[in-house]
Amino acid sequence: MLRLKKGVENASDLGEELGKVLGTAATASALLHTSTIEIKDLDECATKEELTAALDALLGVPVSKRDPVKSLRKAYAGKQVAVVALPDDLAATALKLGHVRIGWVNCRIRAREEAARCYRCWSPGHVAARCKGPDRTELCYRCGQKGHQAKDCKGQPSLELPSGPEDHPGPPMMRILQLNLNHCEAAQDLLCDTISRLRIDVAILCEQYKNLAPPNTWLADADGQAAIWVHGGIPVQERPARVHPYFAWARIGGIFFFSVYAPPRLSERKFSALLANITEEARGRRPLVIAGDFNAWSTEWGCRETRPRASILLDSLALLDAVLLNTGDVPTFNGRQGSSIVDLTFLCETLTPRVLSWTVSGLYTHSDHQAIVFEIEDDGAPSRPSTHRSYRWNARTLDVDRFSAVVSSASVAPGTAEDMASSLMSVITGACDASMSKANPRRRREPVYWWTPEIADLRRSCLRARRLFQRSRGRHDEETHTERTTPQQGVFCAWRSRPANVGAGGSFATRIAMSRLGCPQAKQPSSPLLVRGAVAALFPRVPSGPALRLPRRAEELIPAVTLEELKGAQSRIKERSAPGPDGIPNSALKIAIAARPDIFLWVYTMCLETGVFPSGWKRQRLVLLPKPGKPPDEPSSYRPLCMLDTAGKILERIICDRLLEAFTERPGGLSERQYGFRKGRSTIDAIEDVISTAREAIAGKR
Numbered sequence: 001m002l003r004l005k006k007g008v009e010n011a012s013d014l015g016e017e018l019g020k021v022l023g024t025a026a027t028a029s030a031l032l033h034t035s036t037i038e039i040k041d042l043d044e045c046a047t048k049e050e051l052t053a054a055l056d057a058l059l060g061v062p063v064s065k066r067d068p069v070k071s072l073r074k075a076y077a078g079k080q081v082a083v084v085a086l087p088d089d090l091a092a093t094a095l096k097l098g099h100v101r102i103g104w105v106n107c108r109i110r111a112r113e114e115a116a117r118c119y120r121c122w123s124p125g126h127v128a129a130r131c132k133g134p135d136r137t138e139l140c141y142r143c144g145q146k147g148h149q150a151k152d153c154k155g156q157p158s159l160e161l162p163s164g165p166e167d168h169p170g171p172p173m174m175r176i177l178q179l180n181l182n183h184c185e186a187a188q189d190l191l192c193d194t195i196s197r198l199r200i201d202v203a204i205l206c207e208q209y210k211n212l213a214p215p216n217t218w219l220a221d222a223d224g225q226a227a228i229w230v231h232g233g234i235p236v237q238e239r240p241a242r243v244h245p246y247f248a249w250a251r252i253g254g255i256f257f258f259s260v261y262a263p264p265r266l267s268e269r270k271f272s273a274l275l276a277n278i279t280e281e282a283r284g285r286r287p288l289v290i291a292g293d294f295n296a297w298s299t300e301w302g303c304r305e306t307r308p309r310a311s312i313l314l315d316s317l318a319l320l321d322a323v324l325l326n327t328g329d330v331p332t333f334n335g336r337q338g339s340s341i342v343d344l345t346f347l348c349e350t351l352t353p354r355v356l357s358w359t360v361s362g363l364y365t366h367s368d369h370q371a372i373v374f375e376i377e378d379d380g381a382p383s384r385p386s387t388h389r390s391y392r393w394n395a396r397t398l399d400v401d402r403f404s405a406v407v408s409s410a411s412v413a414p415g416t417a418e419d420m421a422s423s424l425m426s427v428i429t430g431a432c433d434a435s436m437s438k439a440n441p442r443r444r445r446e447p448v449y450w451w452t453p454e455i456a457d458l459r460r461s462c463l464r465a466r467r468l469f470q471r472s473r474g475r476h477d478e479e480t481h482t483e484r485t486t487p488q489q490g491v492f493c494a495w496r497s498r499p500a501n502v503g504a505g506g507s508f509a510t511r512i513a514m515s516r517l518g519c520p521q522a523k524q525p526s527s528p529l530l531v532r533g534a535v536a537a538l539f540p541r542v543p544s545g546p547a548l549r550l551p552r553r554a555e556e557l558i559p560a561v562t563l564e565e566l567k568g569a570q571s572r573i574k575e576r577s578a579p580g581p582d583g584i585p586n587s588a589l590k591i592a593i594a595a596r597p598d599i600f601l602w603v604y605t606m607c608l609e610t611g612v613f614p615s616g617w618k619r620q621r622l623v624l625l626p627k628p629g630k631p632p633d634e635p636s637s638y639r640p641l642c643m644l645d646t647a648g649k650i651l652e653r654i655i656c657d658r659l660l661e662a663f664t665e666r667p668g669g670l671s672e673r674q675y676g677f678r679k680g681r682s683t684i685d686a687i688e689d690v691i692s693t694a695r696e697a698i699a700g701k702r
Contacts, residue, residue, distance in 0.1 A: 001031075035091035036070075036112040042080035043105050048072055051082055054102045059090050083112060117334070123362055173356075174234075174253055175199065178372040179365065180206040180261070180293045180343055195231055202252055203229035206261040206293045221248045226259040226292060228252070240281065242397045242437050246274055247292070249281060255351070255376065256285040260292030271309060275316035282320050287351035289376075290322060293369070295342050322346035325374070330360045335368040343369060351376065393436040395585035403435035403588060407595045417607045421614035424603050425647065428584055428592050436588070525624055525638065534624055537635035560605040561654060563597055569653035573646055580645035581621045589646050604651055617648025 004011055011030060018028040039051065051072070052064040063086060071083045086094065099106050118126050121133030122141070138146050143155035177200045195203050205227045219239055220227035226248045230236060238251035249258040258278060262271060282288055294313060314324075324346055326332075331339035347355065358374040365371050410427040412420055525531055575587045593600055607613065620642040630637030660679060664670045670678065675686040 032087045034085045035088050037084050037086065037091050037094060038110045038112045039082040039084060039100065039102075040075070040079070040108045040110060041105055042072075042075075042082055042107055043103055044074070044078045044080060046072075046080060046102055046105075048082075050102055051084075054100050055084070055086075055094070058097065058100050059093055061090060063090065174201045174255070174376045174378065176202050176204065176257075176289075176374055176376065178204045178291045178343065178345060178374075179367070180369040181365075181367045195229060200229075200231055201234055202257055203231070204257060204259045204289075204291045205229060206259065219248055219250045221245060225261045225263075228257055228259050238433070240437060244277055244281070247278055251285070253378075254287070256282065256288050258282060258288070258290040258292075260290060260294065262292070262294045264295045266295070268309060268312065272312055272316075275312060279316055279319055286348055288320060288322065288346075288348040289351065290317065290320075290346040291344065291372075293342055294344050317346050320346075321349050323349055323352050325352070325355065325358050332360055332370045332372065333368060334370070343372060345372060345374070354378075392439045392579070392583040393432050393585060393588075394439045395436065395587055397437045398585070398588060399435040400591060403431050403591055404595045406431040406434050407592045410596070410599075412599050412603065417603070417610050417612040418614050418616075420603045420606055421647075422616060424599060425582060425584075425616065425645075427599075428589065428647075429582070431592065432584060432588055436585075525626070525632065530633065531624070534635040534638050534640075535622065538638070538640050558608050561601050561608065563601065565654050565657065566593065566597060566600060566604070566650070568657065569650045572653060573649065577646075578643055580643050580648070581619050582616075582645050582647075584646065586646050600650075604654060607651060608655075613651070614648070617645050617651065620644055 002014075004014075015028050015030055022028060042051070048069045051069055055063050055068065066085075068084045068086055069082055070085055073081055073083075075081045094100070094109050095111055098109055100109060101107070117123070118128050118131045118133070120128040120131045120135055120137055122136050123131075123133055136144070140146070140148055140153050140155075141150040143153050145155060177195065207225055217230055218227050219230070219236065221243050225246050228248055228250050230250070230252060234253050236250050236252055237254070238256075240249060246262060247258060247260040249256060251257075258281075260274075260278065262274060266274070278290065282290070295309075324344060326341060326344050331341055332343035333340045345358065354377045356375045356377055359372070361371040361373060407427065410431070412423045412427065414420070415423075525534065570590055570593050573586050573590065575585075575590065577586055579585055621644075623641040623643065624638040625641055626632065627637050627639055664678065673686075673689070675681045675683065
């Protein structure tokens with residue numbers, strides 16, 4: 001190697017003369033300082049030869065002799081990314097031009113910044129000359145043992161995280177770990193053991209954790225992009241029944257933890273929708289922790305401008321009074337693209353004073369994302385439940401496995417019939433809370449970040465104009481429509497001249513047709529005075545007196561409810577029927593009976609033996625249906641519909657079946673001329689009996 005002084009201008013001439021002297025025996029080349037650039041958006045069919053030819057034409061210098069293309073790898077959406085090493089002056093020229101045309105694609109040229117990583121301790125952020133960490137130069141990069149290299153390693157991969165305390169502080173302290181392993185299989189293999197060794201209570205993780213641990217310790221979303229790992233026996237009080245893409249949440253120890261993963265190539269529209277879903281789920285849930293990989297402050301992760309995506313994030317989480325804990329300029333990501341702060345932690349204002357420590361660890365984690373560890377102090381205040389409770393659940397979100405598991409592990413304490421029935425319904429209500437989401441038809445979405453008062457006024461005026469048009473449909477120019485009648489208008493007139501009793505109680509298809517034709521829909525009375533008057537007239541009060549109890553002999557035993565009776569009674573319950581005041585869907589109640597029939601048999605048998613019908617099953621939910629063509633101010637113009645709890649209906653069916661079998665249908669029971677309210681008989685049978693009697697009288701002699 002010949003080293004020339006700085007500023008020598010004839011170095012190329014020296015290289016040519018050396019080449020002439022050496023001939024074919026050797027090759028003379030000049031060592032130049034190179035810079036690395038990335039060429040993005042390459043077509044999936046592009047090759048290194050096409051890329052070098054395009055660079056030769058772009059720079060005007062034959063760079064193909066240096067073999068500048070170091071790697072060509074696949075990117076998102078079937079594209080490719082090329083890593084090119086060029087001399088500093090040529091790299092600066094290429095970056096200034098910004099684009100190069102390769103085939104049919106105008107590809108972007110961007111600088112590639114290599115993050116400093118120490119090859120002595122394997123930690124990012126410094127070089128070996130300034131390293132103060134442990135010496136790992138002789139260790140295997142995969143398992144951390146001496147004597148071999150990673151390519152020859154046959155041991156188990158290891159993961160090193162911040163060391164935990166020898167004695168776990170426990171309550172009133174909660175230790176939280178936040179980490180994004182970024183598809184690192186070596187770190188995933190021993191993640192569970194490491195979290196257990198460090199005595200982490202709650203781990204907020206991102207990306208692909210579906211098959212890392214037993215299902216009862218992981219709360220993950222559908223695609224495994226975000227997960228919450230629970231350790232230390234902390235109970236999970238609440239979790240969503242419906243899985244969400246890119247985030248998961250759970251209520252642990254009275255705190256709502258949200259684990260979020262926003263993919264780098266997520267568009268701003270989808271990013272806003274993700275934040276809107278998080279805001280909707282987090283509304284009303286306090287205290288709150290939102291943590292994960294947001295990719296909001298990096299232009300190299302698919303975001304053209306930093307400001308819009310970061311502004312969307314801060315504006316959305318500001319609605320939840322969330323405070324950003326990431327302080328200073330300590331990067332949480334150190335990769336080939338450079339350093340950035342993408343792993344963020346948000347806490348509500350009431351929880352922020354309870355955070356004792358929040359640090360970005362600089363130790364080796366087998367990933368380009370750094371681990372974040374912090375502790376939350378327990379203030380000792382009991383978690384207060386929400387004052388507003390919805391007794392209705394969305395049956396379409398029912399998780400059958402989770403519901404069956406909760407019911408199967410429950411028990412009912414012995415006691416009176418009232419207490420046992422109340423305990424049974426509490427068990428089913430808790431299972432519904434754990435396996436279904438609450439139905440909230442009045443839920444409104446949060447406005448997007450670009451919403452303005454002017455757009456709101458325009459939307460309001462548009463909706464008003466549409467309502468006026470729909471209400472006036474079919475009411476104007478009636479004479480003109482009568483003179484010119486098309487087949488479609490004839491059908492319209494036929495529907496207009498329908499009988500008055502079709503609109504309110506017709507079939508589903510009839511109601512749909514009525515709504516499309518702009519016909520008025522039947523509405524329930526909204527005036528409290530009118531409702532009270534209708535209830536008083538339809539349900540007159542009967543003076544209460546002593547209950548009539550039939551004498552029963554001491555030796556007379558009431559048989560216990562059998563499994564056949566229970567199955568026969570519940571089989572007659574329709575799954576899509578409206579629930580009673582408890583709001584428990586009929587489909588969920590049937591699953592509960594199939595999972596634990598012994599509890600229901602015990603409770604129903606106790607009710608029959610003591611002669612008690614639980615008061616909770618006597619409550620009704622009243623719905624007043626208006627009769628068509630009747631004055632709305634009259635109580636008799638409404639048809640009452642009383643909905644009872646399905647569990648009480650099953651008990652009624654068991655009692656009814658026993659009455660029919662023991663008294664009404666046995667010989668000497670009801671009269672043969674009794675047709676109403678009997679099994680296998682109807683009014684048609686009574687009419688046929690009258691007709692046959694009349695025929696016999698006509699055919700006989702007078």
